[in-house]
Amino acid sequence: MKARVKRLAAFFAVLALMFAAAPPLQSSAQTEITILKNHAVVDYPHVVTFSLELESLEKITDIRLSYQVERDSFADVVCEAVADYSSKTGSAQWIWDMYTTGNLPPGTAIKYWWQVTTQNGGTILTETRMVTFADERYQWQSISEGNLSLFWYRGDGSFASELLGSAKAALTQLETDTGAHLTRPVDIFIYGSSADLQGAMLYVQEWAGGLAFTGYGVVAIGIAPSDVEWGKRAMVHELAHLVTHQMTNNPYNSIPVWLNEGISMYAEGNLEEYSESYLRRAVLYDELISVQSLASPFSADAEKTYLSYAQSYSLVDYLVSAHGSLRMADLLQVFSQGADYDEAFLEVYGFNIDGLDDAWQAWAKEKYGVYSPQTMGFIPLYLGFLVSGLIVIAAVFVIQKKRQMV
Numbered sequence: 001m002k003a004r005v006k007r008l009a010a011f012f013a014v015l016a017l018m019f020a021a022a023p024p025l026q027s028s029a030q031t032e033i034t035i036l037k038n039h040a041v042v043d044y045p046h047v048v049t050f051s052l053e054l055e056s057l058e059k060i061t062d063i064r065l066s067y068q069v070e071r072d073s074f075a076d077v078v079c080e081a082v083a084d085y086s087s088k089t090g091s092a093q094w095i096w097d098m099y100t101t102g103n104l105p106p107g108t109a110i111k112y113w114w115q116v117t118t119q120n121g122g123t124i125l126t127e128t129r130m131v132t133f134a135d136e137r138y139q140w141q142s143i144s145e146g147n148l149s150l151f152w153y154r155g156d157g158s159f160a161s162e163l164l165g166s167a168k169a170a171l172t173q174l175e176t177d178t179g180a181h182l183t184r185p186v187d188i189f190i191y192g193s194s195a196d197l198q199g200a201m202l203y204v205q206e207w208a209g210g211l212a213f214t215g216y217g218v219v220a221i222g223i224a225p226s227d228v229e230w231g232k233r234a235m236v237h238e239l240a241h242l243v244t245h246q247m248t249n250n251p252y253n254s255i256p257v258w259l260n261e262g263i264s265m266y267a268e269g270n271l272e273e274y275s276e277s278y279l280r281r282a283v284l285y286d287e288l289i290s291v292q293s294l295a296s297p298f299s300a301d302a303e304k305t306y307l308s309y310a311q312s313y314s315l316v317d318y319l320v321s322a323h324g325s326l327r328m329a330d331l332l333q334v335f336s337q338g339a340d341y342d343e344a345f346l347e348v349y350g351f352n353i354d355g356l357d358d359a360w361q362a363w364a365k366e367k368y369g370v371y372s373p374q375t376m377g378f379i380p381l382y383l384g385f386l387v388s389g390l391i392v393i394a395a396v397f398v399i400q401k402k403r404q405m406v
């Protein structure tokens with residue numbers, strides 16, 4: 001689009017500079033500048049190239065791009081980058097290399113505008129444009145319901161409906177159990193496989209099957225249509241992270257890691273058997289990790305990580321089943337105001353984190369202990385090992401006796 005920018009007083013130019021963070025209007029210059037082209041091209045997930053072409057009767061001394069990413073933020077953050085400008089071609093360019101920042105999630109909107117300064121100090125601001133960091137390598141289809149929009153490209157409509165249906169059901173159950181619910185829209189991008197998901201993210205651990213971009217309201221996950229049962233749990237887990245974020249986000253304090261992960265594990269449904277086996281073993285060998293330790297990022301050690309997730313689930317299970325969903329809702333509300341951990345638990349439950357540790361460990365030992373009603377099925381197994389052991393000892397004894405006799 002061609003835009004002619006007319007001369008205005010220097011006063012307005014200064015004013016425009018002072019309010020550069022506000023959505024700009026075309027502004028002044030002491031010379032005539034014609035914008036010939038102003039656009040941005042996305043090469044997902046690598047770069048966004050912002051380009052400006054212009055004509056000017058006066059020498060241009062500086063061109064810079066201002067941009068703002070649409071996301072949850074407590075401050076109105078505007079970034080500024082100095083563009084490469086060629087007076088010969090009259091073109092300016094700035095490339096946002098996502099390798100330097102980590103890539104934005106798919107579908108993120110970026111607002112941008114340019115500021116052009118000429119030799120005599122005149123400045124213009126172009127109109128504000130919007131570009132979407134869309135992953136157009138795939139032919140996305142979409143379905144929406146309420147606050148949820150699901151995008152997918154592999155599998156038929158029933159695959160997408162099944163996923164959206166289970167997301168909705170899990171959110172309803174989570175709200176019943178904890179009071180936590182989405183307050184803002186969420187986009188769920190279902191990549192066709194883990195490999196496709198990995199290919200859509202620049203920096204992601206190989207084992208990551210799903211990602212929650214909490215500040216952006218985006219979940220990205222790789223689910224092959226043949227893997228829908230696994231996919232539903234994984235998607236619900238990530239979605240619950242967005243719910244927790246929306247319920248508790250504040251500029252002062254984050255919530256304990258175990259509470260964040262525990263709500264997501266709890267939203268998935270019953271604890272899977274392999275996770276439960278970690279809890280049983282930890283109870284049996286008295287190796288439960290303290291609640292205090294689980295407040296910080298989990299250990300990198302795989303075994304400890306599994307146990308940390310299982311314990312997180314169990315802590316939320318304990319709080320909901322022993323103290324009710326209304327208190328959990330109150331806890332999230334108190335945390336949304338940036339409360340300190342001890343303070344929050346004292347206010348809602350009447351015990352601090354040490355008290356929680358004691359009460360939960362006693363509850364967990366009861367529930368996951370060897371002789372608890374739930375584990376009676378394990379006893380024949382232990383007895384089996386015991387009997388086999390005794391038979392082996394007896395056999396060795398008999399053989400030795402026989403040898404002594406010879």
Ligand SMILES: [Zn+2]
Nearest residue numbers: 237241261264
């Ligand atoms: Zn998680």
